[in-house]
Amino acid sequence: MMNLIFKIIKDKFSKETYSFGLDIGTSVIKFVKLKFSKDTIELCDFELAQTDINLDQAIKKIAESRNAYRVNISVSGPSTIIRYISFPKMNSDELKKSLRFEAQKYIPFPINELNLDSYILKDNLPDNKMLLLLAAVKTELMNQRIRLIDSCGLKIYVLDIDSVALVNAFNFNYPQENVEKRKTIALLNIGASLSNLNVLEGDMPRLSRDIQIAGVKFTQKLVDVLGVDFKAAEDLKLKPESDKADKITKAIESVLTGLAAEIRTSFDYYESQSSSTVDKIFLSGGGSFFPGLKDMLAGLLGIEVEYWDPLKKIIIPESLASEKLKILAPQLTVAVGLALRQ
DSSP: OOOOOOOOOOOSSSOEEEEEEEESSSSEEEEEEEOOSSSSSSEEEEEEEEETSSSHHHHHHHHTTTTTEEEEEEOTTTTTTEEEEEOOOOOOHHHHHHHHHHTTTOSSSSSGGGGEEEEEEEEEEETTEEEEEEEEEEHHHHHHHHHHHHHTOOOEEEEEHHHHHHHHHHHHHSTTTGGGGGGEEEHHHHHEEEEOEEEEETTTTEEEEEESHHHHHHHHHHHHOOOOOHHHHHHHHSSSGGGGGGHHHHHHHHHHHHHHHHHHHHHHHHHHHHSSSOOOOEEEEEGSSSSSSHHHHHHTTSSSSOOOOTTTTTTTOTTTTHHHHHHHGGGHHHHHHTTTTT
């Protein structure tokens, strides 16, 4: 299904090749085109388009104008599951044969409704065990996404999960010479309808979760508090008017408190299973743009929070370097992670 990987960039490339990441969100489509050369990766193009128009036509228009014919896509939400489990040590052939049977112990869906994949994170645990990332996607959701891409005249090269793409983008852009010394951190990607939370020890993911508190909830709260329509609330969220600033901040903070509680619950669970504590949150996503949200979240959780750049290690040509790209970059995290899957 996904052929999951976390160390995905080769040191050398024999020739120029191109890869296309297409992140189909609930409110915005994000598209990234990367060029892989001998020892560099360059941003060739990017696009963001609203999904309130005809979705397949919007995707088709983006792809045709960028000569994309084969794209990497992803899914997320309640029809996807990622689990990190201690598994009996076995080779890849044995794992393939036993995966569906063993997965029934960890997945709360009928196994015949799922597509499964796995990735061995550690193969040297005590008691002849290994640490396995187990991923499951409901076949119905996969088929819907495949039909959508087919209707656009495109082919799927990789079908991933948002959280995996997010981790890949972060690990590529923020490598450590000695990952053993990197603190335990969290990636929080606030989208429109979902927030993706991932906890990493060094470069290794150990917890992944989708939280159904995200940008739309913030906007809807402003609609309720200010008595304005949804579009006006979106505009006020990004550019608060001075006479409404206090009401807007309090409304956002009331929703953020709920999100922080879900994050804290996830951290508590992780820390109960590990000797590490989460020291820092790296923030991204279109739903994270409210002025002051980063500082409010840091105050609620008592943890340092900062934005991260999914293009930090990617060459940006002068033709694309702009203030617009800097502003939009936090929305491109998943699309970049997908495009890195060459």
